[in-house]
Amino acid sequence: CLSAGDSGLLVCRLYNSALATEKESRLLLYQDMDSDLDNLSCSERLARAHFTISLSQEEHNQTIPRRSSPTAWQALYADRYTCQESAVIPSHADLSFTVLLLNADSAGNPLEHFSAEEAGLQSFYFLLLLAYFIACCIYIQPLYQALRKGGPMHTVLKVLTTALALQGCSALCNYIHLARYSRDGVGIPLMGSLAEFWDMVSQVSMLYMLLSLCMGWTLSRGRKPQSRPLQWEQSPASTAVAVGGVVTQGVLLLWEQYSESESEHHSYHTQQSLAGLLLMALRVVMALLLASILYQIISTERSTLKRDFYLCFAKGCFLWFLCHPVLFLMSVIFNEHQREKVVTIGVILCQSISMVILYQLFLSRSLYWEVSSLSSVSLPLTITSTVKPHQHD
Numbered sequence: 001c002l003s004a005g006d007s008g009l010l011v012c013r014l015y016n017s018a019l020a021t022e023k024e025s026r027l028l029l030y031q032d033m034d035s036d037l038d039n040l041s042c043s044e045r046l047a048r049a050h051f052t053i054s055l056s057q058e059e060h061n062q063t064i065p066r067r068s069s070p071t072a073w074q075a076l077y078a079d080r081y082t083c084q085e086s087a088v089i090p091s092h093a094d095l096s097f098t099v100l101l102l103n104a105d106s107a108g109n110p111l112e113h114f115s116a117e118e119a120g121l122q123s124f125y126f127l128l129l130l131a132y133f134i135a136c137c138i139y140i141q142p143l144y145q146a147l148r149k150g151g152p153m154h155t156v157l158k159v160l161t162t163a164l165a166l167q168g169c170s171a172l173c174n175y176i177h178l179a180r181y182s183r184d185g186v187g188i189p190l191m192g193s194l195a196e197f198w199d200m201v202s203q204v205s206m207l208y209m210l211l212s213l214c215m216g217w218t219l220s221r222g223r224k225p226q227s228r229p230l231q232w233e234q235s236p237a238s239t240a241v242a243v244g245g246v247v248t249q250g251v252l253l254l255w256e257q258y259s260e261s262e263s264e265h266h267s268y269h270t271q272q273s274l275a276g277l278l279l280m281a282l283r284v285v286m287a288l289l290l291a292s293i294l295y296q297i298i299s300t301e302r303s304t305l306k307r308d309f310y311l312c313f314a315k316g317c318f319l320w321f322l323c324h325p326v327l328f329l330m331s332v333i334f335n336e337h338q339r340e341k342v343v344t345i346g347v348i349l350c351q352s353i354s355m356v357i358l359y360q361l362f363l364s365r366s367l368y369w370e371v372s373s374l375s376s377v378s379l380p381l382t383i384t385s386t387v388k389p390h391q392h393d
Contacts, residue, residue: 008064010053011100017058019095024080025055027099029062029073042083049076055097072336075099114182116337122182124345125175128352132168146363153362159209160362164355166202167348170195200253204246206351207286210317212242214293245286252279280325287321290314309361316357323350 012027014020028049040048053062064073081089114122147157173195181187215237256275294314301307327346331339 008066009102010062010064011102012053012055012060012062013098013100014055014058014060015096015098016093017056019092020055020097023092023095025095026078027053027055027097028076028078029053029064030076031071031073046078046083055095073101114178117340118178120341121344122175122178124341125171125178128171128348129168129175132171142363156209156213156362157359159205160355160358163202163205163209164352166198166205167352167355170198170202171348173198196257200250200257203253204250206320207249208242208246210290210320211245211286212239213313214290214297214317215241217293217297245282249279249282252282280328283321284325287318290317290321312357312361316354316361319350319357320354323347323354 010029019025028046029051030048031050051062051064053060143157143161147154147161173191177187177189177191177195180191252275256273256279291314294310294317298307298310298314301310324343324347327343327350331342334342
């Protein structure tokens with residue numbers, strides 16, 4: 001890319017300058033074109049253009065003054081026949097031209113291919129991978145020992161580990177794709193697709209585990225003794241509910257991805273289609289369903305340890321499901337070019353924190369293992385008193 005100092009540069013290249021001169025062709029640039037222009041006449045609308053580029057040369061360079069913040073420009077083509085509704089327009093060949101928008105990034109780097117919407121995502125994925133690597137080095141041995149020991153929540157830990165590993169693979173693929181894109185403006189589309197795929201599989205795995213756990217605990221409360229340690233109770237009914245939620249979310253994820261497949265770095269977090277909005281609505285419904293289930297469990301639970309366990313589990317669930325809709329609604333307070341980054345980075349961080357909460361819940365000796373081994377403490381409390389006989393003189 002080229003750079004025009006601190007300013008942007010628009011380059012327009014014509015393929016038939018003689019035809020453009022004959023038609024008096026010109027390119028009009030508007031900054032933040034609003035709906036007020038629709039109420040103006042044709043000539044008044046053309047006069048409102050911030051820049052008018054005459055298409056009379058094979059190549060024309062137009063300098064765009066530097067702006068304090070990223071600005072969207074809209075280009076409108078016009079010629080001598082544009083506002084002449086009753087005039088007879090002669091038959092001409094199509095006029096072909098190419099418009100290149102060249103500008104340096106905020107750091108003055110003219111070779112940076114990221115737009116304002118994408119700037120910073122590569123650095124975020126690098127820091128995320130670094131955090132994953134450090135956490136892996138610290139916790140890999142305790143996690144391996146916990147998985148080897150087994151236990152009532154062995155399957156839950158395996159699903160959590162798998163989901164976190166898939167998120168790590170997604171972050172790695174995104175980083176590789178964006179690192180290449182920053183140099184050549186193309187990237188590795190396969191890596192971008194793999195990143196979305198691994199992330200969707202991670203989402204589906206977590207949804208199945210959370211729904212199956214809650215439904216299993218609810219359906220088994222009347223059939224299992226209270227002293228039995230907490231574990232992943234699976235039944236045909238709980239499996240059916242979990243599979244139904246997984247299939248619905250999977251269909252919406254695929255629909256949303258295909259509906260926005262033309263975007264180079266599209267993320268389903270941005271929710272730019274009907275499928276994306278339905279996906280957010282599904283997350284809210286799932287959160288309400290889990291809230292209802294957990295409320296019933298907590299309100300009838302006598303053990304303080306188990307209540308604490310369920311409350312901490314609810315925090316992790318709600319953070320996982322509701323971070324996406326909440327961040328999407330909060331993003332409206334940011335500039336348009338910042339919204340995608342805010343939602344994408346926020347969702348990834350919140351879901352990572354949710355996984356940490358669930359890991360701590362299932363691995364902590366002071367909480368989960370006490371709940372599993374001491375769940376029989378929910379016995380009725382009896383108070384005995386000793387009455388000393390009164391002695392008379």
